[in-house]
Amino acid sequence: MIVALAGGVGGARLAVGLAAALPPSQLAIVVNTGDDFDHLGLAISPDLDTVMYTLAGVNNPVAGWGRAKETWSFMSALAELGGDDWFRLGDRDLAVHVLRTLALRRGVALSAVTRELAGRLGIRHALIPMSDTPVRTRVLTARGVLAFQDYFVRDQCRPRVRGFRFAGSRNARPAPPFARIMRSRKVRAVVICPSNPYVSVAPILSVPAIRAWIKQRDFPVVAVSPIVGGAALKGPAAKMMRELGCEATALGVVRHYGSSVDGWVIDKQDAKLERAIEREGKAVIVADTVMNDRGKSGKLAQRVVSFARALAEQR
């Protein structure tokens, strides 16, 4: 079995490929919940939904969030009524938030709600929030500490980043379906998807039992670089790296993750970094990592899976 750790768009795209490459019994997709928040009284899980919609093929591929064939009547009426409209919620998308909020209020765990919703959308692979209890990413900026969505959506990543905090992580535990997989010893590799290292992957690794499991691993961790040609394909990863004094390159990402990752998949645009990454003591493969359609997601996933299997066999 392979466990993929995923954030938003990049994670969702690799997850689609992995789900095409592996049967449901051999893949679990664990998703960041650090960017979850309560908004308008609704429990919003942006990364979970991006991965869920993308796996189900009902995502909006242009925006990178929300649903395809979306309508915006709710937002338009909300604005007319003076409601907060800085975070855009589509009419179809709302159905997920309303059902999730209702279930959470009734005491259903986030992992159980997610399984139910994903199942209804036809997803057969395990889609698991990293934790059932809230972990909330806070962005330490020159303007003070910001809740993640305030930084990310409301302020459009403008404030200069000084660090991150994951409120609630100390007492968070892996969601039970993930904990069962961790205990099962069936995991042959962990794949870190090309998601933001600071605000997509770090929150997952901030859960103590997940971090310890990775640290004491008897399986390889393979990661796909979220930085391609010195930039993030989407989102503020490269900007964050620079603001934190890191080199915004695939090599910078390799150094950021250090011993947490054994094998790297870098983009063909970054082939020149291959040797430098090897000098960091890592296995490397070069691939086309720009997943702008399902076919490319599938191809990349197959290379990632082969790479992970090869590293597992070498151990």
Next chain:
Amino acid sequence: MIVALAGGVGGARLAVGLAAALPPSQLAIVVNTGDDFDHLGLAISPDLDTVMYTLAGVNNPVAGWGRAKETWSFMSALAELGGDDWFRLGDRDLAVHVLRTLALRRGVALSAVTRELAGRLGIRHALIPMSDTPVRTRVLTARGVLAFQDYFVRDQCRPRVRGFRFAGSRNARPAPPFARIMRSRKVRAVVICPSNPYVSVAPILSVPAIRAWIKQRDFPVVAVSPIVGGAALKGPAAKMMRELGCEATALGVVRHYGSSVDGWVIDKQDAKLERAIEREGKAVIVADTVMNDRGKSGKLAQRVVSFARALAEQR
């Protein structure tokens, strides 16, 4: 000042006419909340919203509930996800439910939320829920006790009615803006709109302080018959009257209200009942009460206001 007591569609239509006939300082519209309910975690107030949307001119005149230019993406996604879809919530309509739910959870009173929402929709007259604390209409039927919306929407009024109960009414108090009007002694007349006597008006009168205020009144109560030509223009009023052993006519309604009403406005189709109603000791006028456009609402409202003023002067 005139206080109008209103339920759904008929109440909303007369309210529009009254709002055209009277300035904001001379009209308060008090609306039934007995059919309010929690659905999908949202606080739904069907009668309040029908009156609010109709006053604002954004209502769906065909359905008699909900908003004009509505879209249904939320319901469609909800059904796909296995959510309860027997109660239809349009995408625009949802904005009101979400904002109301959020405000109520934060401890804002229903009357204050309603004022805010109505103001945003451009309504200048006072639109007041009868009570800020929940009163919930229960329908006693041959199939047992049903929550109002289960009877009304889910079961489409099919079960035979044996009576009604207004849970929470004993401890309910008039919403503060209404209580202030009651105390002000500025009320010259109460108008009971052509709304269902059992499930629109009775819940309002079930609030002890409202009932006592009507009973000890020094102003006339004028009512527009919701039964025209032996039928209700909309809704189950006539069916309920028959099931409860009442005559489903304007005269039946007059007898139902008894001493609570001083003057009756009956439809021209029921002109033949004028003398019989007078024999019940009531003042009567005959008017065109079928308000199928705003002009007719305005004309009827003017006649109702003149009638109420005349009765007030006679006291």
